[in-house]
Amino acid sequence: MGNLGVFLKIFSLIVAMSSLHAIAQLSKQEKTWFQKYYLGKKEVTKLHFYVQDKLSGPNKTVYEVSRSNITSISPTSFGQVRVLDDLLTAGPDRNSTELGRAQGLITFADLKQSALAMNLNFVFTSGKYNGSTLCILGRNPILERDRELPIVGGTGIFRMARGYSISNTYSYDPIEDYGVIEYTVYVTYVKG
Structure with a gap:
């Protein structure tokens, strides 16, 4: 001893x-x-913005990079992996003020339910958060109305950030294969 x-x-x-x-x-x-x-002093901020998700056509922002051997027969697209570089806007209209980009990797990761494993970074390119990022990492059950995902970090103003986001599908146009996802983010960070 x-x-x-x-x-x-x-x-x-x-x-x-x-x-x-x-x-x-x-x-x-x-x-x-x-x-x-x-x-x-810890600061809590509420952010509200929209992600413009262009899934096909010219200038699309989402690309499939991989699939499993069962993706084509899976009702949930299990095993499909996509990368995205979507526009982040202040309003739901695709021509509203640009705030930055939503960039990341999404994987269809549930055999029974349409759900994604997401690694998503909000990269702010204008306004008071210009040069800062927030990172989401978690499970996104995409058919549910309000989907909660954790904020696990950030850079710039949001260094060491934590919090959560609530997202929902604001609109989807099947003809254009164009979706708009609404995000409300609650983030805690150290005020500099």
């Missing part, structure tokens, strides 16, 4: 020393951010 206690003390000392060394190596900008993160 005595050896275990000595080992734990030495181990704790090593961990503490490496943490101090890592902090000492941070640049001045990183140190300032690090201090703000632990001492700063």
